[in-house]
Amino acid sequence: MSTASLPVSAGQPAAPLATPAPAAPPPAFSIGELSTHAKIFAFATMCVGMFIALLDIQIVSASLRDIGGGLSAGVDETVWVQTSYLIAEIIVIPLSGWMSRIVSTRWLFSLSAAGFTLASLLCGTAWNIQSMIAFRAMQGFLGGSMIPLVFTTAFAFFQGKQRVIAAATIGALSSLAPTLGPTVGGWITDNYSWHWLFFINLLPGLFITVAVPMLVRIDKPNFSLLRGADYLGMAMMAVFLGCLEYTLEEGPRFDWFGDDTILLTAWLSGLAAVGFIWRSLTHEQPVVDLRALKDRNFALGCAFSFMSGVGIFATIYLTPLFLGRVRGFSALEIGLAVFSTGIFQVLSIPIYAFFANRVDLRWLTMFGFACFTLSMWNFSPITHDWGAQQLLLPQALRGLGQQFAVAPIVTLTLGGLAPQKLKLASGLFNLMRNLGGAMGIAACATLLNDRTNLHFQRMAEHLNSTNENMGQVLQGISSSLSSWGLDAADSQAGALRQLWSLTFREAQTQTFSDIFVIIAVCFAIVTISVPLMRKIAPPKAPSADAH
Missing domain, CATH: 1.20.1250.20 (MFS general substrate transporter like domains)
Known part of the structure; x- marks a missing residue:
C-alpha cells in the first residue's frame, strides 16, 4: 500500500485536493x-x-x-x-x-x-x-x-x-x-x-x-529511535548475559555455587533475566523482540540454533582437550588432527546447494542433525591411542552435519520474517547459538571433572593387593626403573606414580566417551523434532508495507 493512500491521522487537517500528497519517507x-x-x-x-x-x-x-x-x-x-x-x-x-x-x-x-x-x-x-x-x-x-x-x-x-x-x-x-x-x-x-x-x-x-x-x-539511519529506547532493558540484558557468561565460563573451575562470586553472578543473572524479559514484553521499543517467539518456526529455529551451538562449540572444546590431555599433542598437532572437520564441511557446500533448491529444507535439517548424532556416536568408542586417523570418520560426519544442519535453519527461521522484524530477530537467533556454545562447554567441563573422578574411584577400587594383574604391572615398571639405577624404594614409588597416571588417563578417556554419548542423545531428540517446523516459502521481495 502506498503512502499516498494512507488515511489522515486524527487531529491532522485534511490537505486540499489540489495539494500533492507529502513525499514518502525514504x-x-x-x-x-x-x-x-x-x-x-x-x-x-x-x-x-x-x-x-x-x-x-x-x-x-x-x-x-x-x-x-x-x-x-x-x-x-x-x-x-x-x-x-x-x-x-x-x-x-x-x-x-x-x-x-x-x-x-x-x-x-x-x-x-x-x-x-x-x-x-x-x-x-x-x-x-x-x-x-x-x-x-x-x-x-x-x-x-x-x-x-x-x-x-x-x-x-x-x-x-x-x-x-x-x-x-x-x-x-x-x-x-x-x-x-x-x-x-x-x-x-x-x-x-x-x-x-x-x-x-x-x-x-x-x-x-x-x-x-x-x-x-x-x-x-533513524536517530529518532534514540528517544524512548528501552535503556533500562539494555542494562538488564547486559547484566543478565554478562553474568551468565561469567558463571558458565568460571563455574566449572570454581565448584559452581560453592564459590561466593559464582553464586553472586548467578543470582544477578537470574534476577536481571526476569527484569529483561518483563521489559521486552511490555516496552513499546524493546531492544530484543521476544514476541517473535510466538512464531513456531522462529521459536523452534532458536532452539535448534542453541543445539547447533552445543554441537559446534562443545566438540571444538572436547576434541583438542582430549588430544592435549590424553595424547599430549602440541598446538599444531591438535590443529592438524581436527582440520578434517573443516575440509569435509567445505566439500559438502556444493552438495547442500544442489539439494537445497530441490528438497524440503526440513529434511535437509534432519539429515544434518542425524549426521551430528552419528558423529557423536562414532566418537563414543574413543580410546587413549586415538589420533587423526581414528578421528577422521566422526569428524567427517560432523563437518557434513554442520553444513546440512546450520544452513537450512537460517532459512527456515529467518526466511519467513518480515524485513522490519528481521534485524531484531536475527540478533536473538545468533544469541541462541552462542548461548548454546557457552552452556555446552560449561556442561562438558563439569562432566569432565565429575565423571573423571567417578571413573577413577571405580577403577581404583579394583587396584589392590588382591589384583594379580596390577601386581605384575607394578613389578614390571619397578624392574624397569631399577635398571636405570634407582633403589628399591624409589622404583616402587615411581611405579605407583605411573600406575596412577595410567589410571587417570583411562578415567579421562571413559569420561570423554560418556560426554559424546550424552551429546548424541540430545541430537537424536532434536533430529526427530525438526518436522514440527513449517515449510516456508520465502517472500519474493520486500513490499512497500514492510518499509
Whole structure:
C-alpha cells in the first residue's frame, strides 16, 4: 500500500485536493539500483568481517599458554583472554539490530570493523595481561556486532535460489570459522608468534572498513529511535548475559555455587533475566523482540540454533582437550588432527546447494542433525591411542552435519520474517547459538571433572593387593626403573606414580566417551523434532508495507 493512500491521522487537517500528497519517507531498503554482481561482492565483503570475528573466538584457544608466557601471566589470568571476548560478544549480538536501525547497517558494520581492527592491533601490542583482557573485550564487542548484520543483509539482497545459496554460505562460515580457529591459531603461533593471531586481522579489517560504506546501501539511519529506547532493558540484558557468561565460563573451575562470586553472578543473572524479559514484553521499543517467539518456526529455529551451538562449540572444546590431555599433542598437532572437520564441511557446500533448491529444507535439517548424532556416536568408542586417523570418520560426519544442519535453519527461521522484524530477530537467533556454545562447554567441563573422578574411584577400587594383574604391572615398571639405577624404594614409588597416571588417563578417556554419548542423545531428540517446523516459502521481495 502506498503512502499516498494512507488515511489522515486524527487531529491532522485534511490537505486540499489540489495539494500533492507529502513525499514518502525514504525506503528502508533501497537496493534496486545494485546489480547482482555488486550485491554478491558486498555480501562477500561482509562475510569476511563475520568470518574473522567468529574465527577470533577460538583462534587463541590453542595458544593461551604462549600468550600467558609472553605476558608473564598465570593460568587463571590467561583464561580471561578468551572469556572477556565471549562476554562482550554475547552482550552486543542482541543489541546489533537496534543499533543498525539507528546508524544504518553499512555504517554500523564499517564502524565495528574499524574498531575491531584497532582492537586487534592493540591486542597484538598488549604490554601486560590486564591490557590484553581489556583489548580482547573491546575486540569481542565490536566483532560481535558484525555477525547478525550479515544475516539481515543476505535476506535483503537475495531472493529465491540466491537466498538459499547465501544462507548456505552463512551457515558454512558460522560453523567453519570456530572449527578452524584452533588450527589456524596453532599454526600461526608455532611458525611466527602469538602476536600474529591479532595482526592478521589488520588488512581485511581495513578493507572492510572502507568497502562496506561504498557497497552496502540497504537502509537509512533513524536517530529518532534514540528517544524512548528501552535503556533500562539494555542494562538488564547486559547484566543478565554478562553474568551468565561469567558463571558458565568460571563455574566449572570454581565448584559452581560453592564459590561466593559464582553464586553472586548467578543470582544477578537470574534476577536481571526476569527484569529483561518483563521489559521486552511490555516496552513499546524493546531492544530484543521476544514476541517473535510466538512464531513456531522462529521459536523452534532458536532452539535448534542453541543445539547447533552445543554441537559446534562443545566438540571444538572436547576434541583438542582430549588430544592435549590424553595424547599430549602440541598446538599444531591438535590443529592438524581436527582440520578434517573443516575440509569435509567445505566439500559438502556444493552438495547442500544442489539439494537445497530441490528438497524440503526440513529434511535437509534432519539429515544434518542425524549426521551430528552419528558423529557423536562414532566418537563414543574413543580410546587413549586415538589420533587423526581414528578421528577422521566422526569428524567427517560432523563437518557434513554442520553444513546440512546450520544452513537450512537460517532459512527456515529467518526466511519467513518480515524485513522490519528481521534485524531484531536475527540478533536473538545468533544469541541462541552462542548461548548454546557457552552452556555446552560449561556442561562438558563439569562432566569432565565429575565423571573423571567417578571413573577413577571405580577403577581404583579394583587396584589392590588382591589384583594379580596390577601386581605384575607394578613389578614390571619397578624392574624397569631399577635398571636405570634407582633403589628399591624409589622404583616402587615411581611405579605407583605411573600406575596412577595410567589410571587417570583411562578415567579421562571413559569420561570423554560418556560426554559424546550424552551429546548424541540430545541430537537424536532434536533430529526427530525438526518436522514440527513449517515449510516456508520465502517472500519474493520486500513490499512497500514492510518499509
